[in-house]
Every structure is written in C-alpha cells, then in structure tokens.
Amino acid sequence: METVAGIILFASFFFLLAFGAPIAIAIILSSVITFLFVMPFDVAILTSAQRMVTGIDNFTMLAIPLFVLSGIIMNNGGIAFRLVNFAKVLVGKMPGALAHTNAVGNMLFGSIAGSSVASAAAMGRIMLPMQLNQGYDRNYSAAVNIASAPTGLIIPPSSVLIVYSLVSGGTSVAALFMAGYIPGILWGLAVMVVAYFMAKKENYPVSQIPNFKDIFYIILSAIPSLLLILIVIGGIVAGIFTATEGAAVAVIYSALLSMIYKSIKWKDIPGIFKETIEITGMILFLITASALFSLVMSYMGLPEAISNALLSITENQLGIILIMIFILLLVGTFMDITPAVLIFTPIFLPISQDFGMDPVHFGMILCFALCIGNMTPPVGSALFVGCSVANVRIEQVTKTLLPYFAAVIVVLLFVAFIPQLSLFLPNLFGL
Template identity: 80%
Template sequence: METITGIILFTSFFFLLWFGAPIAIAIILSSVLAFLFVLPFDVAIMTAAQRMITGIDNFTMLAIPLFVLSGVIMNAGGIALRLVNLAKLLVGRLSGSMAHTNVVGNMLFGAIAGSSVASAAAIGRIMTPMQDKEGYKRTYSAAVNIASAPTGLIIPPSSVVIVYSLASGGTSVAALFMAGYIPGILWGLGVMAVAYFMAKKESYSVSSPPNLKMAMKIIGDAIPSLLLIVIVIGGIIAGIFTATEGAAVAVLYATILSLLHKRLRLQDMPMILKETIEITGMILFLITASALFSLVMSYLGLPQAISNALLSITENQTGILLIMIATLLLVGTFMDITPGVLIFTPIFLPVAETFQMDPVHFGMILCFSLCIGNMTPPVGSALFVGATVAEVRIEQVVRTLIPFFAIVTFVLLLITFIPQISLFLPRLFGL
C-alpha cells in the first residue's frame, strides 16, 4: 500500500507541475491526495492543516523574514553602489575588469541581502550600463551577473542554511554560516576565472586605477556596509545572540545605515514592508507546503525506502554521492531552493549519515547543488531576473552560461569530496 501511495504522491506532484500549477500548490494537493489513500478524509485534512501550521511554528524561522527585511532595506538604501565601487577597486586591473567587479559586487551585496534575485537585480542594474560603455556583449554581461548572483545564498548570513538547519533536526546555524564562506568564495572565483578567459578572448578593457584619495574614500564608504556581516556573524559565533536575534540586529543596523546615507526616507517604509511581506509570504508558504510533503513521505516510510534503494545500487560512497548530486542538480532546474531543501534533506541526510558524513558538510553539498538551479532554465530565478535586467532573451544567454555552469559544478565536486573546504572554518571556531 505504501508503494502505491508513494507512486501516487510523486506522479500527481509532477503531473501538476507539468500542467503549470505553482509548486507550492502542487506539493499541497499531491500530499493531501496521498494522505486520502491511507487515512480517513477528516483525519487527512486535519493532519495536513496542523502540519502546515506547525511547519513554520518555530522561533528560528523568524530569522528568515528579518533577514529578508534587512536585505530589502539595504537594497533601497543605496548600499549596492558603494559595494560595486569597492569591488571595482579590488579587481579593476584584471582583464574584463567590469565583469569581475560584477562578480565581487554580487558576492558582497548578496551576502548582505541574502538573495540571488535582489543581487542580480541591484548589481545588474548598476553594472550593465557600465559594461555597455566598455563594449562588453550583453550576453556576456548577463551571464556573469546570473552566474555570480547565487553566491549570496551560500555566503552568510543565508536563509537557505537556516531552512536546512530546521529540516535536518537542528544542525548548528552558526556552524553552517561559517561553512558557507569558502564554498561561496570558490563559486565566485570560479566564475571570475571563466570570465577572465572570455574577456581575454574578446580583448575587453581594463579599468584605470583611482588615485589614493579616491581609493580611500571608496573603502571608507563601503566599510559601514561590510560591518553588518561582521556584527551579525561575529555576534552569532560568539554566542552574543541567536540567528534570529542577529537578524533583528541586521534590520536595525540596515535601517540606521540607510537613513545616514540619506537614500532611505521614513515614507519609503510602507513599500519596503510590502515587498518584505510578499517575499516572506512566498517563502513561508513554500515551507508549510514542503513540511506537509515531508510528513507524508515520513508516514509512508519513503525516505528509508529511497535510502535502501540507493544503497542497493551501490555501497560505494563516491557513487552514492554522485547519484545524490545528479538528482539535486536535476531537481534544482525546476524546483525552488526552499522546498528542495525541505523535501530532500530527510531523504538524503540518512544516507549521508550511514557514511558518517558530517551534517554541516552534507548541508553545504545540498544547498550548493540546489543553488545552482538559480542560474539554469527552466525556472532559475536569477536567470530570469538577470536576463530581464540586461534586456536579453533567455535562449541568448543560456549558451554563454554553459562554461559558468561547468566551473560551478566542478567547485561542487571539490566541496563534496574535500570535506575540509566546508568544515575548516567551523572547526577553527570550535563549532
């Protein structure tokens, strides 16, 4: 009976996706349908409703809307331009300097905003006209922006790893935050390497260095923004406050800083709150739906069944990890990161634990794999935003994105098979 119900669950889910149903609706309807095959109608509906509510009834979950709010405030407060200027100062002497500025800008701003979409939009709007003046092809500019935008989902503070912490049963958020630095930086460096060789081939220009006075002004303007990361992450690691309290500190700091920059007015707050509510509502709705989906899978024993099936194929750890990575990369092309984390953590984490894999290391593999889906069709959010900002068609930019996808996948393999890349910093800080 469980096998038949499992088939109904996944078949109805993919059927609804195929016909264009929003992913959260597809998850909820397929979950309820599967429940109706094993529980009475009233029990199935009541259980589903309760699970959806309890799925977000968690204090740690409050960090997500707060980090979203801080990111929206900083986006409206003119932070992006200051970070772009700093990025240009750091990498302006490399071939294709504007492209490298875009990458570093996305890494800096994405880490603060915690959103690939916000990063692709904010940095893309600044960098696209600048790259046009230097004669860069629009497809190249868009590809660099799209490929580097998801770095902010890995470099902390990141709401994605908070979701993983909840789905994995309480993996340390502080450890996950620290684990994200090196993988996120390697992602950015990989994109820069590909951009460099492309720029060499096209003979793109190199920026003129600013004088010392201008350089010091650029650094001075950027330091207050970068201090947000130091304060929030430092406070969490030092145990001064929790991730949720750190998110509240980020909101307060972002508001004060944006007001001091005189780019944010109090009358802008209703629109900022409206945007925050829209983004948060979407994320939390996906989380409630995914919590229900996970409950149905657990009730049917599907995670254990899938684990046994994988181990029956091969008991070789390398083979199992490659199968999981391939699955996550495929899933990431059509599923948002949040439901992907919530659905596949209970499926794959038990398999990883049979090999004594650290849950922090596995979390980086899972989140990194699903984040790659942000830059791939058919539903990559960074892909659509980046293409829209650059005013190019999706099919035009996808071909240019292929080498970037290849290098990011190579970085993923490094992270997978060299655990110290993820675990060095958490262990250094005793997490």
C-alpha cells in the same frame, strides 16, 4: 504500501505541476491525496492542517522575514553602489575588470541582501551600462551577473541555510554560516576565472586603478556596509545572540545606515514592508507545505525506501554522492530552492549520515547543488532577472553561460569530496 504511496505522492505532485499548479499548492494537494490513501478523510485533513501549522511554529523561523526585511532595506538604501566601488578596488587591473567587479559585487551585496534575485537586479542595473560603454558584449555581461548572483545564497547570512538547519533537526546555524564562506567564495572565483579567459579572448579593456586618495575614500564609505556582516555573523558565532536576534540586529543596523545615507524616505517604508510581506508569505507558505510533504514521506517510510533503492544500485560512497548530486542538480532546474531543501533533506541526509558524513558538510552539498538551479532554465530566478535587466533573451545568453555552469559544477565536486572546504571554518571556531 511504500511503493504505491510513493507513486501516488510523486505522480500527483508532478501531474499538478505539469498542469500549471503553483508549487506550494501541488505539494499540499499531493500530500493530502496520499494521506487519503491510508487514512479516513477527517483524520487525513486534521493531520495535514496540524502539520502545516506546526511546520512554521519555530522561533528560528522568525530569522527569515527579518533577514528578508534587512536585505530589502539594503537594496533600497544605496548600499550596492558603495560595494561596487569597493569591488573595483579589490579587482584592480585585469582583462574584463568590470566583469570581475560585477562578480565580486554580487558576492558582497548578495551576502548582505541574502537574495540572488536582489543581487542580480542591483548589480545588473549598475554594471551593465558601464560594461556596454566600454565595449563589452551584452551576453557576456549578463552571463557574469547571472552566474555570480547565487553566491549570496551560500555566503551568509543565508535564509536557505536557516531552512536547512530547521529541517535537518537543528544543525547549528552558526556552523552552517561559517561553512558557507569558502564554497561561496570559490563559486565566485570560478566565475571570475571563466570571465578572465573570455575577456582575454575578446580583448576587453582594463580598468584604471584609482589614486590613493580615492581608494581611501571608497574603502571608508564601504566599511559601514561591510560591518553588517561582521556584526551579525560575528555575534552569532560568538554566541552573543541567536540567528533570529542577529536578523533583528541586521534590520536595525541596515535601517540606521540607510537613514544616515538619507537614501530611504518615509514614503518608501510602506513599499519596503509590502515587499517583505509578499516575499515572506511566499517562503513561509512553501515551508508549511513542504513540512506536510515531509510528514507524508516519513509516515509512509519513503526516505528509507529511497535509501534502500540507492544502496541497491551501489554501496560505494563515491557513487551514491554522485547520484545524489545528479538528482539535486536536476531538481534545482525546475523546483525553487526552499521546497527542494525541505523535501530532499529528509531523504538524502539519513543516507549521508550512514556514511558518516557531517550534516554541515552535507548541507553545503545540498544547498550548493540546488542553488545552481538559480542560473538554469526553466525556473532559474537569477537567470530571468539577469536577462530582464540586460534586455537579452534566455536562449541568447544560455550558450555564454555554459562555461560558467561547468566551472561551478567543478567547484561543487570539490566541495562534495573535500569536506574541509566546508568544515575548516566551523572547526576553527569550535562550532
């Protein structure tokens, strides 16, 4: 029964995807088809509808639209330019300094915006003209932007980590947020290392360091934007407010900051809310569809069957982790992060817990591996946006991206096999 149900579920899912069905529709239809295999029609439909409603009936889920709104306000509020200038100060003088500025800018702005797409678009529009003006290769500039954009999905606040918290049975959001800093920063540093050697090889120019007066002004102008991270994450970690309340604080703070900067006009507000509703609707529809998918897998006993299948291949912890990473990397290339987290957490989390792996550590491995799919075809959102902004074709930039992809994979392996990279900060703060 488990085997037949698993074949029906995944075969119908991939069949629908192959014929161009939206991923959420494919998830829902394949789940209902599988339920119809073991239940009467009316029971299958009623159970599916109930699960889809209860799948998003959670207070913590409110953090997602609020963080989305905060990120959009920040993206439209002139924050990116101030963070780019701050990144220039941090980078200093080194070959390919503008590329490093792009990477650091993505780490800073991406963590605030919580979106690799917003980060790739904002940083690309700012940095590309500057890099081209100094003789940088267009593919090189696009590759750095694309490879570093997903860091904002790991460095908190991150909606991906909130989704993982929900589906993993209530793993502490505060612990996950603190766990994301070191892996996310290591991702960005890996991109910068590759960019450095490429810049050295191509003899790209070194940027001049501003004078002390300019540095002081740049840091001063960036502090209000950076304070958002300190206020939101600090408040959550200190227990002053929940993740949802922290998201509401982020919206209020980013709105006030944009008003002070006078970078958002009243006529922009309807467009901001419209974009927020569109993105939130897409995310919540994926979540409710994936909740149904997870119920079907649980009802059919598929996670246990998959666990037994993996253990039949090898009982070595190292081998199983490598197999899971390989599957997640493969999945990340053709599936959006949110449904992938919702579908594969119930499958792989119990296996990792059998080996005594901390759910926070596993969450970092899962989210990190799936986020890499943002920079790879065929569905990498950061890849498409980065190529569009840079006006290059995907096939042109893919070759340049390969060294970055390899470097990020190495960081993923470090994160997987050195638990303290994920757990040091949560343990330090007693989370």
